[in-house]
Amino acid sequence: MSEPTDLTEFRREKMQNIADMGRDPWGQRFDGRTPIADIRALPAAKFDDAGPSGPKVRAAGRVVRHRTGGKLHFLELWDQTGRVQLMARINKLSPEDWKLLECLDLGDIIGVDGEFGTTKTGEPTIQVEQLTFLTKSLEPHPKDVYGLGDMEYRLRHRYLDMIYTPDTLRRAQQRVKIIRTVRNYLDERGYLEVETPTLHAIAGGAAARPFETHHNALDIDLFLRIALELPLKRLLVGGLEKVYEIGRVFRNEGISPRHNPEFTMLELYEAYGDLFSIMDLTEGLIVACVDSLGGGRALPCVSRQCVPVVSMRTCSANTLAVPGDAEGVQAAAAAAGLRLELRDDKTGTVTTKEHDVLVHELFEHRVEPQLAKSDQPIFVYDYPAALCPLTKRKRENPALAERFELYVHGMELANAYTELNDPITQEATFRRQLVGMSEEDSMAKMDEDFIRALRYGMPPAGGLGIGMDRLVMLLTNTTSIRDVILFPLLRPEKA
């Protein structure tokens, strides 16, 4: 990548010096080390050459600081659990190890054996007695005290970001905890985790542009999945009563602080449930995730009483003061600066937007910003049915769908339905969606097999989708999805 500079030349020289001493610059197996966090938890007394010695420890890690002196060096050793100071005194080391010490650069990986204790100033420290060289770092490391400022640099050198931006590693570890908590929570309640295909012949289950690919042997075009929904519902037909999948989905759309082209989704289906049983589950699940990180429940996401359940209609009416009739909505939409017409760029056709679409746009433009101001998580329900093709309609009002979304700090965190299991209605909504769809979107073809599966009979069910990346963002208090995805998509560097 970068051309050799003087800085790397010096490191190469030192690598050669190490090899000339008969040490391996690339190291060997190193058994019996203790994680630095565990070492720091040991009882530590002040070093005393005359008195009894402290516990002998072995640690391995990366040198992230060093303060050299004539016959006394201080270093800092870093591993994934933390940092600890090393003290190297010339009279405690063999002459060979002292020579090796003088070949160390920032970023080298070493193993140490020594006594654990504290220095004069009380700093927990390993007094090094034996030094094992494990890996030479040939690239100059950033000086960590100022941190890494440039986001592009951090993303293109994520490995350095993990070492020198403590939050990056911490969040990666918290992400693991959260996902494991979700699995445990669901497993304990009898949900089966399954894996369904990533390559789909028809990209269904959501309305997003898919990535396209091609299978050579079958000579067919395939799509990376945009949702997990349709295969999982087939499993409900097949008799699995509680299923979930945590998997990567791919959407060929814009990149933003809340969107990455590939992201991790939880989808879950529960036979004989509905959106309210799912609401309970969602709360329990998220609370379990909050608790898994320790640090208490900073978010008021504890019980149903604390979580307002807001109807989209009520919400719209309160915030916008419009009646539920079509004229009122149109007037409010116009006042909000929304376009009332829909133009198809390909055909040039101009059509009036449907009432339901306008309600939804009003919601997004006028109500969502209000939700963002709320400290409380909010379940929003009573979505216009036209916006929810996979959702069962309310029996008492078929214009509304049995769907809720959970908003936290204005971010859509979860999306749930009472699932539509009526194949006749399902086919009709699919057909309605496909009418007038542009050529570009025609890959969202009717999934005939899914309809067929419904005709065989899918039990009434509740379903849930949670964007895991956004959940991690929420629980780790970050505002960019790039902070919770270790390798977000970037344009490749030029050669």
Place this chain on the structure above:
RNA sequence: GAAGGCGUAGCUCAGCUGGUAGAGCAGCGGACUUUUAAUCCGCUGGUCGUGGGUUCGAUCCCCACCGCCUUCACCA
């Protein structure tokens, strides 16, 4: 896809209506056995994102391109 901002040493950043670049840290040499942003003395380090243009002269002004960031659009 649109608008705005940014790109200077290994890292973090200065650089004044245009006179071919500075600091701290890192690095190199030296001193130092209790430092922890160690300190002290000396030194090195740059195709100022890339390519054009204007100008006697461009890091600075103009154009194009590349990359990142922010907002918007897309994302039922």
